[in-house]
Amino acid sequence: GSAIVEVMKQYNWEQFAFLYATNDPRSRCSYIRSDIESVINDESNIFISFQRAISDTSLGSLKTVLTTVSAKARIIVSCYEFDIDRRTHLLALNDLKMNTDEYVNIFIEMRGLGFGTRFTDGVEYASNSTVLDAVSKTVPLWIIGPAYTPDGRNDDAKNGARNTFFIDFQTSSSLDTKSFANGVMERAQSWPFYCENCSDVYYNASTYSKYLYDSFYLYSLALNRTLTSENDTTAVTKGSDIILNTRGTFIGASGIVNIGTNGTRDATFFFTGLRANFQSQVFMTIPFRDDVPTSYLNYTDPATTVWEMRGGKAPLDVPLCGFLGDSCPVNFWENYAPYVIAAIVIASLLIIGLIVYAYYYRREQIKKLNQLWQVTLSNLTNHIKVKVDSTAKDLSNQNILPPPR
Numbered sequence: 001g002s003a004i005v006e007v008m009k010q011y012n013w014e015q016f017a018f019l020y021a022t023n024d025p026r027s028r029c030s031y032i033r034s035d036i037e038s039v040i041n042d043e044s045n046i047f048i049s050f051q052r053a054i055s056d057t058s059l060g061s062l063k064t065v066l067t068t069v070s071a072k073a074r075i076i077v078s079c080y081e082f083d084i085d086r087r088t089h090l091l092a093l094n095d096l097k098m099n100t101d102e103y104v105n106i107f108i109e110m111r112g113l114g115f116g117t118r119f120t121d122g123v124e125y126a127s128n129s130t131v132l133d134a135v136s137k138t139v140p141l142w143i144i145g146p147a148y149t150p151d152g153r154n155d156d157a158k159n160g161a162r163n164t165f166f167i168d169f170q171t172s173s174s175l176d177t178k179s180f181a182n183g184v185m186e187r188a189q190s191w192p193f194y195c196e197n198c199s200d201v202y203y204n205a206s207t208y209s210k211y212l213y214d215s216f217y218l219y220s221l222a223l224n225r226t227l228t229s230e231n232d233t234t235a236v237t238k239g240s241d242i243i244l245n246t247r248g249t250f251i252g253a254s255g256i257v258n259i260g261t262n263g264t265r266d267a268t269f270f271f272t273g274l275r276a277n278f279q280s281q282v283f284m285t286i287p288f289r290d291d292v293p294t295s296y297l298n299y300t301d302p303a304t305t306v307w308e309m310r311g312g313k314a315p316l317d318v319p320l321c322g323f324l325g326d327s328c329p330v331n332f333w334e335n336y337a338p339y340v341i342a343a344i345v346i347a348s349l350l351i352i353g354l355i356v357y358a359y360y361y362r363r364e365q366i367k368k369l370n371q372l373w374q375v376t377l378s379n380l381t382n383h384i385k386v387k388v389d390s391t392a393k394d395l396s397n398q399n400i401l402p403p404p405r
Contacts (some may be wrong), residue, residue, distance in 0.1 A: 001039030017050035017073035029079035090160030114167040120178040181205040215253035
């Protein structure tokens with residue numbers, strides 16, 4: 001769970017969908033789910049947006065589940081019990097076009113193989129031309145195993161893996177996987193097992209055989225330390241002392257084994273993805289020391305490594321337009337350009353109309369003011385001269401009073 005949180009924080013993702021298979025009585029994925037939920041509950045900025053238990057891992061069932069997921073998440077974390085189910089998941093991604101740059105598919109595993117399988121070369125498939133996985137040096141996941149009928153869809157499964165990553169235990173760089181697997185099968189057919197048909201039934205060594213090897217090797221180291229320190233053969237019965245002597249580090253078949261002070265192994269996880277040539281590469285190494293993780297990046301430029309398949313662009317946990325594509329940010333000009341243009345035209349016409357009206361109104365006012373003093377030609381008349389006789393003139397003069405003294 002903590003390894004998932006480290007990856008989410010590294011790429012600024014806050015939410016993811018979690019799918020886990022329940023088609024195996026050992027319920028490994030159910031335990032992983034409990035661990036993830038426990039860790040996520042302590043995180044304030046990371047949450048599970050969708051979760052589903054899957055009992056039917058057929059192609060049709062997985063396509064139905066993933067169709068539901070597509071409306072709720074873009075980061076999809078999955079746990080499956082078997083390689084064939086992981087391959088079916090890849091086929092579903094391919095068929096639903098959910099292997100695009102918009103999606104991120106992450107498998108959570110504890111096999112230490114990443115994109116590989118327990119099969120070590122093309123012999124198991126009657127073909128020596130199989131290109132092995134670059135990290136695990138085993139047959140890649142998208143090639144159907146020999147226990148199943150070929151379906152002709154290896155290329156489809158491979159294409160479905162283009163946006164896929166693994167969070168898995170470290171893969172030992174020093175282990176000769178093929179020699180180790182062959183050695184396991186030889187010993188399984190000898191004392192004390194004498195398994196005569198192991199090669200026919202199981203084809204190759206178990207994925208977890210290297211962990212059994214490291215467990216026996218660790219016990220041997222601890223027992224030798226206990227016997228040496230106490231110089232007493234009865235120390236073989238002192239279980240508590242043997243456990244104390246397991247502390248330390250050694251190089252095992254599964255990689256670097258470090259046993260902490262509480263007697264448990266400090267895990268190291270690889271975050272592995274595919275380059276453009278479909279060869280895997282470890283992008284992040286996440287070692288734990290006393291349950292505290294530390295992340296180390298194994299690249300300089302994520303655009304040319306982690307996101308090489310996507311043209312160098314990191315995906316978002318929530319698309320810009322939402323999960324259903326109906327919440328795109330509004331581009332004002334593209335959406336409202338006709339309305340803006342219409343508004344501008346109307347406003348321009350109104351302004352022009354106001355200017356014209358103001359002009360004519362002013363002209364009419366000036367016209368009315370001019371009419372107050374102007375006399376039209378039709379209102380003009382000729383002045384008629386009147387002749388006054390002398391008698392009237394004398395009478396008028398007599399009526400003039402002298403000025404006072």
